[in-house]
Amino acid sequence: MTLPPGAPLAADGRSQRPPSASDSSRPAFPDQPGFQGGSEISDPPLLSALTTFRVGGPARRFVIARTEADLIAAVRAADARGEPVLLVGGGSNLLVADDGFPGLVVLVALRGFAAQPDGDGLGAVASAGEPWDDFVVWTLAHGRTGAEALSGIPGTVGAAPVQNIGAYGAEAADVIASVRVFDRQRDEVRTFTAADCGFGYRTSLFKQTPDRYVVLSVGCRFQPGPLSAPIAYSELAHYLGVEAGQQVRATFVRSAVLTIRGTKGMLPDPGDPDTWSAGSFFKNPVLPSAQAVRLPAAAPRWAQSDGTVKVSAAWLIEQAGFSKGYGAGPARLSSRHVLALTNRGTATAADLLALAAAVRDGVRSAYGVTLEPEPVLVGCRLPD
Numbered sequence: 001m002t003l004p005p006g007a008p009l010a011a012d013g014r015s016q017r018p019p020s021a022s023d024s025s026r027p028a029f030p031d032q033p034g035f036q037g038g039s040e041i042s043d044p045p046l047l048s049a050l051t052t053f054r055v056g057g058p059a060r061r062f063v064i065a066r067t068e069a070d071l072i073a074a075v076r077a078a079d080a081r082g083e084p085v086l087l088v089g090g091g092s093n094l095l096v097a098d099d100g101f102p103g104l105v106v107l108v109a110l111r112g113f114a115a116q117p118d119g120d121g122l123g124a125v126a127s128a129g130e131p132w133d134d135f136v137v138w139t140l141a142h143g144r145t146g147a148e149a150l151s152g153i154p155g156t157v158g159a160a161p162v163q164n165i166g167a168y169g170a171e172a173a174d175v176i177a178s179v180r181v182f183d184r185q186r187d188e189v190r191t192f193t194a195a196d197c198g199f200g201y202r203t204s205l206f207k208q209t210p211d212r213y214v215v216l217s218v219g220c221r222f223q224p225g226p227l228s229a230p231i232a233y234s235e236l237a238h239y240l241g242v243e244a245g246q247q248v249r250a251t252f253v254r255s256a257v258l259t260i261r262g263t264k265g266m267l268p269d270p271g272d273p274d275t276w277s278a279g280s281f282f283k284n285p286v287l288p289s290a291q292a293v294r295l296p297a298a299a300p301r302w303a304q305s306d307g308t309v310k311v312s313a314a315w316l317i318e319q320a321g322f323s324k325g326y327g328a329g330p331a332r333l334s335s336r337h338v339l340a341l342t343n344r345g346t347a348t349a350a351d352l353l354a355l356a357a358a359v360r361d362g363v364r365s366a367y368g369v370t371l372e373p374e375p376v377l378v379g380c381r382l383p384d
């Protein structure tokens with residue numbers, strides 16, 4: 001990638017783009033007047049203002065980084081002080097302790113998309129702070145397909161490679177060609193090709209090596225439209241009235257995915273506490289096949305290429321007795337999808353962790369499977 005550090009990408013086409021699912025889900029805070037990029041904010045916010053869970057105590061220090069230069073400078077200075085750093089994008093995959101964060105919180109607000117010439121002319125690059133879903137909209141508006149099944153995922157472009165976001169049979173690794181980062185250990189900007197990113201199910205080198213890499217921008221490679229990638233998720237194929245493996249207009253896939261996500265409460269809506277969550281709270285467990293065969297035949301499962309079996313965490317949770325809406329206090333399971341823990345307004349991180357532990361323990365005693373959290377837990381952990 002050849003973007004000069006500190007230069008925002010050309011905002012090609014942004015003024016014409018239709019509203020996207022993530023527009024309403026972004027924390028309003030960073031765009032409020034009075035906040036200057038790059039300089040420290042003297043009155044740091046509560047992390048609850050920056051996360052879709054709406055929990056988390058205060059940041060000790062806070063900076064909004066609108067350019068790569070500001071971002072690198074802020075992180076470098078904190079590293080020199082020996083102060084911990086928390087990078088926040090859309091705040092949609094974080095559960096932050098009620099005590100807050102005892103260091104520098106950097107809101108990554110680098111913006112811009114650009115077409116990137118490559119062999120077939122279907123590359124594109126996006127800055128880390130762009131909402132992921134805005135990028136999906138941009139790709140479809142610019143004749144690029146491959147990300148349409150990843151529509152409506154909250155969070156930013158910079159977070160996409162870290163957890164290798166995925167949905168409806170697609171994952172970010174399918175389209176990512178390269179990731180440009182600031183390497184805090186080597187104190188230099190580096191570009192990783194996709195093959196070097198260590199992508200796996202909801203994981204990557206960047207997630208496996210916390211506190212080392214700061215994503216600056218992501219380069220992707222797409223297919224020419226208008227047809228989608230082959231439909232790889234049976235629920236989506238059924239909704240579209242096609243067989244798995246078929247292709248339809250990519251914009252139809254986007255609409256279908258947004259509708260399905262909406263019915264499951266997986267489109268953050270500021271007016272609906274049923275969506276105040278971090279999406280799926282648990283990963284779908286990946287089990288040795290000898291363990292998976294001991295589960296009831298009705299448990300949805302997906303054979304993996306390495307012989308392991310991915311099992312539906314939602315099914316295990318529901319069958320273990322945690323129905324939709326489970327919980328008595330302000331932390332409850334979503335009434336539309338048991339995999340999402342939700343904050344009904346006044347939940348604390350401790351409330352959510354207690355609920356998560358109850359669900360984990362219930363599934364473990366019913367099925368002998370230990371569910372692992374999917375969001376990043378900051379300064380807190382599930383009670384034993």
Ligand code: EPU
Pocket residue numbers: 166167168169233235264266278279280281282283284300312313314315316318324336337338339374
């Ligand atoms: N199910 C239930 N109860 C529920 C919901 C689902 O029993 O309340 C069962 C159903 O039998 C269904 C199966 O679980 O067939 C799978 O459900 P779903 O299609 O909703 O997908 P998921 O496995 O629960 C995963 C991702 C989501 C992604 C969807 C769609 C993980 C941890 N979650 O959920 O990603 O949107 O597939 O592809 O992989 C996220 O990671 O935050 C996230 C939302």
